[in-house]
Amino acid sequence: xxxxxxxxxxxxxxxxxxxxxxxxxxxxxxxxxxxxxxxxxxxxxxxxxxxxxxxxxxxxxxxxxxxxxxxxxxxxxxxxxxxxxxxxxxxxxxxxxxxxxxxxxxxxxx
Amino acid sequence: xxxxxxxxxxxxxxxxxxxxxxxxxxxxxxxxxxxxxxxxxxxxxxxxxxxxxxxxxxxxxxxxxxxxxxxxxxxxxxxxxxxxxxxxxxxxxxxxxxxxxxxxxxxxxxxxx
Numbered sequence: 001x002x003x004x005x006x007x008x009x010x011x012x013x014x015x016x017x018x019x020x021x022x023x024x025x026x027x028x029x030x031x032x033x034x035x036x037x038x039x040x041x042x043x044x045x046x047x048x049x050x051x052x053x054x055x056x057x058x059x060x061x062x063x064x065x066x067x068x069x070x071x072x073x074x075x076x077x078x079x080x081x082x083x084x085x086x087x088x089x090x091x092x093x094x095x096x097x098x099x100x101x102x103x104x105x106x107x108x109x110x
Numbered sequence: 111x112x113x114x115x116x117x118x119x120x121x122x123x124x125x126x127x128x129x130x131x132x133x134x135x136x137x138x139x140x141x142x143x144x145x146x147x148x149x150x151x152x153x154x155x156x157x158x159x160x161x162x163x164x165x166x167x168x169x170x171x172x173x174x175x176x177x178x179x180x181x182x183x184x185x186x187x188x189x190x191x192x193x194x195x196x197x198x199x200x201x202x203x204x205x206x207x208x209x210x211x212x213x214x215x216x217x218x219x220x221x222x223x
Contacts, residue, residue, distance in 0.1 A: 008150075034210050043200055043214035044153070087152070091209055096160075097143070097168065098209055102152035 003027060004101035006088050012107045017078050021104045023071040023088030032091035033064055035073050037084050038103065044087055047073075078108045112137045114215035116201050122221045123191060131186045131218050133201030139213075140206045142184040143168070144176065146197040147217075153200065159184055160206065191222040 006023045013019045025033070033050040048055065050062040050071055061074040071088055088101035114135045123129055135142065143158040145168075155168030159178040173195055175187040184203075188195060198219050202212040 004152075032210055041198070041217070041219075043216055045214070046211050049210060089210075096141075096209060097155050097158060098212060100145075100153040102150060 002101075003092075003099045004088055004090050006101040006104045008102060008104060010105040010107050012109065013078050014109055015078055015080060017108075018074065018076045019078055019106065020075075021073045021086055021088075021106075023073075023101055023104075025069050025071065025088075025090045025099075027090070027092070028066075028069060029094075030069075030090045031093055033062075033071050034089040034091070034098075035060075035062060035071075036087040036089050036100070038087055039084050044100075047086070075106075078106075080108050080110065082106060083108045112213070114201055114203055114213050116199075116215035116218050118218060119216060120219050122223065124223050125192055126190050129188050129191060129220075131188075131199060131201075131220070133184045133186065133215055134182050135184075135201075135203040135213070136182065137203065137213065138181065139203035140181070141209065141212075142178065142201065142203045143212065144174070144184070144186050145200045145202065146170065146195075147200065148197050156186070156199075191220075193222045196220060196222050 035047040036044040037047045038044040054063045059076045063072045085103040087103045090099045144156040145153045157176040159165045201215040204212045
């Protein structure tokens with residue numbers, strides 16, 4: 001089983017739609033979780049951290065369910081510029097490294 | 111401007127011809143890391159370094175070497191490249207303990223024929 005699993009997509013949505021991505025992780029001892037965004041053939045960039053209580057940054061909401069080992073990202077009012085691949089990332093504190101999911105591709109169309 | 115730079119950005123080479131991909135950061139970060147990204151496999155860590163002269167293997171270190179003689183530089187060396195090392199490579203850096211916010215270089219697309 002992969003350490004971090006994501007649906008690869010692509011998710012095709014119209015502008016203005018709400019879309020949600022899910023991610024599961026296998027290590028129950030994991031403490032820190034993040035979403036990174038990666039544009040085509042570009043470097044990944046930190047989008048937001050995921051906190052236990054859930055957190056919001058503008059149109060983006062991240063949720064964590066420790067019992068189910070499940071992380072989600074909700075994007076409201078999708079923009080064309082949201083088209084990208086979204087990487088679910090878990091911090092492996094034991095080895096002091098980030099473990100990346102394979103990413104979920106989002107395509108927002110006019 | 112705070113940044114991580116990599117060179118070259120694109121490289122096509124042949125099997126067995128030694129090559130080095132350079133990585134440099136200007137943020138005084140202690141932690142540096144190399145990843146490769148392949149379709150369906152995501153980003154996988156090759157090597158990392160916690161500080162000068164301190165390096166360690168990541169998940170896929172076979173066929174690679176690194177060195178950290180200076181804090182700002184972390185070159186990736188392929189002594190004898192093979193076609194299965196064709197990939198997109200990213201260097202990243204962060205402060206120790208701030209692994210969540212790693213700053214990535216622009217990537218190096220390597221093709222080994």
